[in-house]
Amino acid sequence: MTDLGPLVPRRRDMHPVPYDPEYKTSVTRSPRWPLLSMESTPSEETGPRFGHSLIGPLDNNLILNWSKDGTGAIGERILMHGRVMDEFGRPVPNTLVEIWQANAGGRYRHVRDTYFAPLDPNFGGCGRTLTDDQGRYQFLTIRPGAYPWPNRANDWRPMHVHISVFGHSFGQRLITQMYFEGDPLINLCPIAATVKSRSQLDALVAPLDLSMSRPLDYLAYKFDIVLRGRRQSMFENKLEGM
């Protein structure tokens, strides 16, 4: 196995600003000092790997994975699919992708969510899967509802699915959110607006993908995910055994 080289430094301007007064909770939870920048070490270049034995047959099916009697979750049925790649376009195979979301009414199954949209007895709201050898993943779920949240006086979250990805390096660790094409709440959302690059915000919006939609069953939305890459050059990386 060759030395994959150090992680490409993160482009912080392509990420949300940590401090944004419009997203009020970030005010007290954003570091004030600059981050300490350093080339990655094996502590960041290695990372946990998870095997197929971890994954149950319904783990990527949120319509059924909480159902006690096979009754599906209530809501618009959707296939959420895409590829996990690195910055050089290489697929990231066999990596764990976890998602969580509100139900069709905009309510999370969590003790702290007190929104009066009802819980769906057949919907838990979390799923996980491993990418295949091409970095592809799929989830079958329902479209989450928009919901109000306490921030400014009348803030609503657009429909969104939370996504956690590991990659192969602890330094690639990423949590993000997928939004849905055409949702007018995206441009009003202070959390989405923490991403100041318009092209980077657009990249969080999944397009409707009729090519993968199944007639008379579900609509599809495509969401590709890009993780940090690792720099390889013949001038700095030692090949193992040389």
Place this chain on the structure above:
Amino acid sequence: MVQPLNTLVETASQTGGPYVHIGCIPTFAGLGAVYPEDLGLRAIEPGAAGEAITITGEVIDGTGWAFRDALLESWQPDANGKFAGQAGADPQVNGFARFAADKDTGLWTLRTVKPGRVPTRDGRMQAPHISIWIAARGINIGLHTRIYFDDEDNSTDPLLNRIEQRPRAQTLIAKRSAPGEYRFDIHLQGAAETVFLDI
């Protein structure tokens, strides 16, 4: 015009939100039946070689409050400096753990073994440390930091020695409170703000 680079840009981070537990540790969030157990429940399995240690701490916001909805992850090598999956690594050391601030007290606890030393890419030896990653509502991009130990020789560690303001290096060093027990508080702001890493 110049040639196109054809590289991609890393997907922008977004906050994990207040319900990050549903996706990452659903049993903790009360979704007991969805997976057999939460991912990262144990950094080590019984019989892991090395010194068993327990690290406890809080994640403290800019008002001085230990908040209750933080999710933490840790990654470390075994007692000999080998990461899980590497040749010769201790099979009883998973190296990865997920743990949350307690919903009533704000305290988190990590039970593991003291990690061994790992060199940098250019062969300098790093002091024993555990990598930490923090996600929570209000944290727009996950925060990386490290836990070092006050009963180890940290004097030549390359990362600690890059911290220009010397007193700030102390924010990365866990304090031994009893044999095998350490305290490590994470301050997001304030005079004791933890050093966070762009690494």
